[in-house]
Amino acid sequence: MGRGKEVLLSLLQFFFNGLISGGILALPAIGFSLLYKILRFPNFAFGSYLTCGAYAALFVNETLGQPILLAFVAAMATTALIGVAVDQGAFRRLRRRRPLTLAIVSIGASFILENTVRFIWGGGLQHYRLPVYRDITLGGIHMGKEQITILGIASFFMVLVQALLQRTRLGKAMRALADNPQLAEIKGIDTERIILLTSGIGGALAGASGVFLGVDTVIDPLMGFNLILSVFAGAILGGIGSAKGAMAGALVIGLAEEISLIVLPSTYKSALGLGIIILILILRPSGFVRN
Template identity: 45%
Template sequence: MEALLQALVNGLLSGSLIAVPAVGFTAIFAILRYPSFAIAGYVSVGAFAGWWVNTRFGFGAPLALLAAFVAGGLTGLVCEQGLLRRLMPSGALTVAIASIAVNLVLENVLRFFFGNDLRGFDLPIRPDLILGGIFIGVQQLWNLLLAVVVVGAVFGFLMFTRFGRAMRAVADNPDLARLKGIDPSRIAAIAVMLGAGLAGAGGVLLGLDTSIDPMTGYRVLLSVFAAAVLGGLGSIPGAVVGALALGLAEELSLLVVPATYRTAVGFVAILLILTFRPRGLLGERAA
């Protein structure tokens, strides 16, 4: 029973880390209608931006998150709006393939400036909490709290601000939104900055949990994509649900299969969901 409870706790904590970049991924997809795998590069850029202000200026995790959000958002704006958008007339598949190339470029830029060594955030090390035989890292709890705050802020932005309502209108029907005076191009730029910024913030959360290097984003890309597909591409609540479900599934799988097969759980989950619910857990139904 303790092993099961420990797996559930670990799954919740790991899923919360994936939820932030997964929301960023699906926010970009909801507006631009193509899967941007450059999100992995934005994760790594944000991770290094947060690490730099933390180790250089001694900023804590909240300010490191803010720096990562800004760095990831600006990088995404340049890459998505300045480069990938020009390829959109060629189709979503072409843009998706090009986004992989953008990710590789960003990885190598980081490798050129920072090298390949693992980097850790400069934060105090605290002993794990033990509650009823369940081990919980103090930093993991802080990461969970930060992830909840970030995701909550995104939901608040989408529900209660003018730009958030405009984003939802464009995602639902860009032509109707244009007739109501909403500029889809401007909203697309905001969505890209939001999505890429969330990916950058997710990079810091991942770095706080372990360490970072130029391939930090690449290593979680499949999990982020799986979470978005599980929840339903284009559904921000679905991305959160999908990330938590994926985290729980991966941790629970360790109770019955070796750790080397953990990544395969995400692929199995994608196959099952696409077979029985092609639109994902919370995705829109086909018309």
């Protein structure tokens, strides 16, 4: 009986950790999915937006000595601007090129951003300056206050994005552009403005995720690169182009990656995302959540 209870508690602990991982993955997966639906290509620079957000917060928190909440806001603003700058500098003149060309350009943009971070901060591991709190234990499950905060803020942003898409003029314009770009232009929608705003929103969401990951683990220049496969897997699992699907897919990927640690070494954690991508493309290319 005691052994069974211990196994159950371990599973519940992995489940809670999976929710945290899913919350961290969900925000960039939503941004990735929205931009894919509008621009029709996978923007692999999203991983580097996440890294830039983590380091922007590190600068405000560690170098300027400001609280992590202010650093979080600064990180989102910084990566929103980076998302817009990359779109305008790298993608705008290539809008009519093939998706493969744009995807390759996004990989190049990712390398530039990540190596810029490495040049400024070096390749070592970094940490935020955070208050030390005692973990909360609920029914034998250990929960850090930072983790609970991450889950709460991530959930808030998921609800906010869904409300933006369903209840605002901007959201309706984004959905119209995603469904039929030519008809959207005929209807008088400023497509470049919508792309600009979507790029900023996507960048901000990725930056928020970077701070979450830095708070939950450590900060290093490859953190975004290591996460991009999982983000891509979450977006595909949920049906790429669907914000709701990206949320659900990211949560499933987060849970799967954490629970896989029961039987697999942590070095295989990222490989699980690639395996899930391959399975989805074989079994159900449109994803498992209806748009």
